[in-house]
Amino acid sequence: SQQGEEDPQALSIQEGENATMNCSYKTSINNLQWYRQNSGRGLVHLILIRSNEREKHSGRLRVTLDTSKKSSSLLITASRAADTASYFCATDATYSGAGSYQLTFGKGTKLSVIP
Amino acid sequence: NAGVTQTPKFRVLKTGQSMTLLCAQDMNHEYMYWYRQDPGMGLRLIHYSVGEGTTAKGEVPDGYNVSRLKKQNFLLGLESAAPSQTSVYFCASSYLLGTVSYNEQFFGPGTRLTVL
Numbered sequence: 001s002q003q004g005e006e007d008p009q010a011l012s013i014q015e016g017e018n019a020t021m022n023c024s025y026k027t028s029i030n031n032l033q034w035y036r037q038n039s040g041r042g043l044v045h046l047i048l049i050r051s052n053e054r055e056k057h058s059g060r061l062r063v064t065l066d067t068s069k070k071s072s073s074l075l076i077t078a079s080r081a082a083d084t085a086s087y088f089c090a091t092d093a094t095y096s097g098a099g100s101y102q103l104t105f106g107k108g109t110k111l112s113v114i115p
Numbered sequence: 116n117a118g119v120t121q122t123p124k125f126r127v128l129k130t131g132q133s134m135t136l137l138c139a140q141d142m143n144h145e146y147m148y149w150y151r152q153d154p155g156m157g158l159r160l161i162h163y164s165v166g167e168g169t170t171a172k173g174e175v176p177d178g179y180n181v182s183r184l185k186k187q188n189f190l191l192g193l194e195s196a197a198p199s200q201t202s203v204y205f206c207a208s209s210y211l212l213g214t215v216s217y218n219e220q221f222f223g224p225g226t227r228l229t230v231l
Contacts, residue, residue, distance in 0.1 A: 105150075105158040
């Protein structure tokens, strides 16, 4: 079952503009992560935010987390054509008994940055 | 470091045939995962492993088996392939940082499987 749901499903912007993607989830989490997937490639980890954090930055990326609303947003500032990719949020489902750490991925937002 | 590698990259099977997908990682990670990605469905976990010799079922395990005989390798087997198993398969690995929940996953490039 999908825990995270990204919104919008697709987003098209001009180079230089900012891109904002949202993720909503259903149950309590330890952390939330964002991944990027270029066409035909594997996923690449972008940023992780813990449940006790509200905002995190990494280069042109800014992630916010609102645990009361069970939502997160990913902002990419000054977008470039190379940012064209699908972006997924993933939530941590920790099974303390098994000691395993699984991620549940959303369906992704497809971002197109037009030069 | 090669990171996470997968073989083969592409494969076409006929219904009923069997095959094994190989995943290898050189980062000494404890945890390894197999996902499938279908259009509009995101990634779904098939099986995972928390260490050498241990495996467990994920969200969509039916029709698949796995083995982790060596820490660096995680094999995904299809005993009797069905058209519904046409998908892109991704392997991933991750580690624990002490006792802190920290589950950044490192992904392989994927295997595109078509079952006719």
